[in-house]
Amino acid sequence: MAENKNVITVQDLHLYYGQLEALRGVSIDFRKNEITAVIGPSGCGKSSLLKTINRLNDLIPNVTVTGTVKLNDQDIYAPSMDAVELRKQVGMLFQQPNPFPFSIYDNVIYGLRISGEKNKQVLDEAVERSLQAAAIWDEVKDRLHENAMGLSGGQQQRICIARALATRPKVLLMDEPTSALDPISSSEIERTMLELKNDYSIVIVTRNMQQASRMSDRTAFFLQGELIEYGQTRDIFLQPQQKETEDYISGRFG
Ligand SMILES: Nc1ncnc2c1ncn2[C@@H]1O[C@H](COP(=O)(O)OP(=O)(O)OP(=O)(O)O)[C@@H](O)[C@H]1O
Numbered sequence: 001m002a003e004n005k006n007v008i009t010v011q012d013l014h015l016y017y018g019q020l021e022a023l024r025g026v027s028i029d030f031r032k033n034e035i036t037a038v039i040g041p042s043g044c045g046k047s048s049l050l051k052t053i054n055r056l057n058d059l060i061p062n063v064t065v066t067g068t069v070k071l072n073d074q075d076i077y078a079p080s081m082d083a084v085e086l087r088k089q090v091g092m093l094f095q096q097p098n099p100f101p102f103s104i105y106d107n108v109i110y111g112l113r114i115s116g117e118k119n120k121q122v123l124d125e126a127v128e129r130s131l132q133a134a135a136i137w138d139e140v141k142d143r144l145h146e147n148a149m150g151l152s153g154g155q156q157q158r159i160c161i162a163r164a165l166a167t168r169p170k171v172l173l174m175d176e177p178t179s180a181l182d183p184i185s186s187s188e189i190e191r192t193m194l195e196l197k198n199d200y201s202i203v204i205v206t207r208n209m210q211q212a213s214r215m216s217d218r219t220a221f222f223l224q225g226e227l228i229e230y231g232q233t234r235d236i237f238l239q240p241q242q243k244e245t246e247d248y249i250s251g252r253f254g
Contacts, residue, residue, distance in 0.1 A: 007032045007201040013067035022048045024225040035202045037212035040222035046205040050173045054090040091164030095176040097156035099148035111167040134162035135192040154185020174204040
């Protein structure tokens with residue numbers, strides 16, 4: 001059997017906040033070891049899609065989800081799927097870096113500690129491995145027990161990446177991860193992402209068209225809760241098939 005290249009498979013996904021239909025029958029696959037950019041104007045459902053993939057929408061009252069979302073072959077909405085376990089496999093990064101007000105070390109091991117890991121050697125190794133992968137080890141290795149809130153915004157965001165990586169996720173969801181950062185910190189995060197895609201699959205929501213075009217392998221364009229066009233990033237940017245896509249990426253709306 002051919003190896004499945006998709007890490008996430010979404011089929012006919014509808015998501016309602018009360019009466020409001022925020023996702024209208026979305027079917028999309030995200031490939032392994034690729035960066036996929038999700039673009040579209042404000043309110044088109046980008047964040048809702050991301051939150052559906054690690055079931056963060058479970059926390060919002062009156063949300064209804066229909067359709068299927070699979071992580072490899074596991075249905076993430078199956079009753080047997082534990083949401084905490086899922087979020088270890090599908091990590092998420094937000095616009096504002098959100099480290100906990102603890103030490104750098106305790107931030108990184110957070111997910112391992114809540115799953116009961118107590119072995120100091122295992123935790124120490126996870127901290128070094130994750131901070132290395134998030135490209136911040138050299139900057140913080142001598143201050144692991146200082147409060148993470150004392151770091152710059154870009155450093156905090158890389159601590160959050162390390163925190164997500166510590167549980168060895170399969171997928172990283174990133175919701176505008178650089179939009180609150182200065183240009184230098186943003187390019188550090190971008191460089192980190194390009195290294196991470198060797199080992200992880202990344203889905204990034206971005207409003208920055210340059211970022212989408214230089215970082216991603218594939219791009220998905222959404223409008224009013226619908227997937228309008230999805231394909232190789234160069235095709236979406238150079239030869240969009242839909243007029244709405246062309247209008248959006250050329251800055252005519254949004
Ligand atoms: N918690 C919520 N309760 C009710 N409606 C919501 C909620 N979250 C999002 N919505 C609505 O769902 C629709 C899609 O919102 P979503 O945040 O997914 O869009 P987005 O494309 O990420 O927008 P933006 O680029 O502005 O962040 C919008 O109409 C929004 O107002």
